[in-house]
Amino acid sequence: MTIRTAKPADLAQVIAIESACFPPEEAATPQALAERLATLGDSFLVAELGDGSLIGFVNGSVGDSPVILDEMFRDIGRHQPTGPYQYVFGLDVLPEYRGLGLGSRLLRHLEARARAVGRKAIVLTCKEGLLAYYGRLGYESQGVSASTHGGATWHDMRLEL
Numbered sequence: 610m611t612i613r614t615a616k617p618a619d620l621a622q623v624i625a626i627e628s629a630c631f632p633p634e635e636a637a638t639p640q641a642l643a644e645r646l647a648t649l650g651d652s653f654l655v656a657e658l659g660d661g662s663l664i665g666f667v668n669g670s671v672g673d674s675p676v677i678l679d680e681m682f683r684d685i686g687r688h689q690p691t692g693p694y695q696y697v698f699g700l701d702v703l704p705e706y707r708g709l710g711l712g713s714r715l716l717r718h719l720e721a722r723a724r725a726v727g728r729k730a731i732v733l734t735c736k737e738g739l740l741a742y743y744g745r746l747g748y749e750s751q752g753v754s755a756s757t758h759g760g761a762t763w764h765d766m767r768l769e770l
Contacts, residue, residue: 610711612718615653615666617646622663623655630701635759637682637699644685645670645698651722652688652695656702656711665702667715669733671695676751676765677734679758695723697733713746724770731770734763 615623623646624639631637637645645653645668653668670681670688677696681687697719702711720731734754735743743766744750751765 610659610664611657612654612715613657614651615646615649615655615668617643619655619663620646623666626663626666626701626703627699629703631699632759635761641682641685648685648688650690652719654715654718654722656715664706665700665711665715667697667700667712667719669696669698669719671728675730675732675767676754677732677756679756682758693727693729695719695728695731697731700733712742716746720768720770728770731768733766734758735766736761737764740764740766 620643623642627636627642649668649670652671654666655663656665657663670685672681672687672689672692672694675694681696682698700712700715723731733743733748734756740750748766748768751767754763754765756763
């Protein structure tokens with residue numbers, strides 16, 4: 610398995626993985642995923658098997674807000690490649706590959722890239738059931754998020770770099 614920068618040709622597989630990982634009201638639309646693939650560069654990584662099939666990905670933009678704002682999910686124009694904060698919009702691993710450490714490997718690769726360019730922190734939101742998971746990876750809860758993305762209750766999480 611290889612972790613690499615995503616490319617526009619990955620779109621169909623990325624859409625399928627997103628659909629398998631998030632309910633429709635929370636999932637990124639195919640258009641949003643296409644825009645992210647075209648724009649985010651080193652902030653969109655995929656996990657690829659030797660046969661070319663994708664089994665997971667992590668993606669997010671970069672900016673100057675210390676928290677993720679709902680409009681960031683909708684407006685890729687808010688991406689600021691030189692910003693101090695790396696955001697994680699989604700960490701997606703196909704259900705049959707969960708529990709093997711793939712999610713943490715994807716995050717660690719993104720964290721390494723963020724450190725290499727001098728980012729200040731990685732910022733993400735998660736549901737209550739994932740607080741312990743991200744906590745084990747060193748992310749600290751910042752409390753309940755102002756985000757109402759998909760009608761869910763989210764928690765702000767942060768990893769200082």
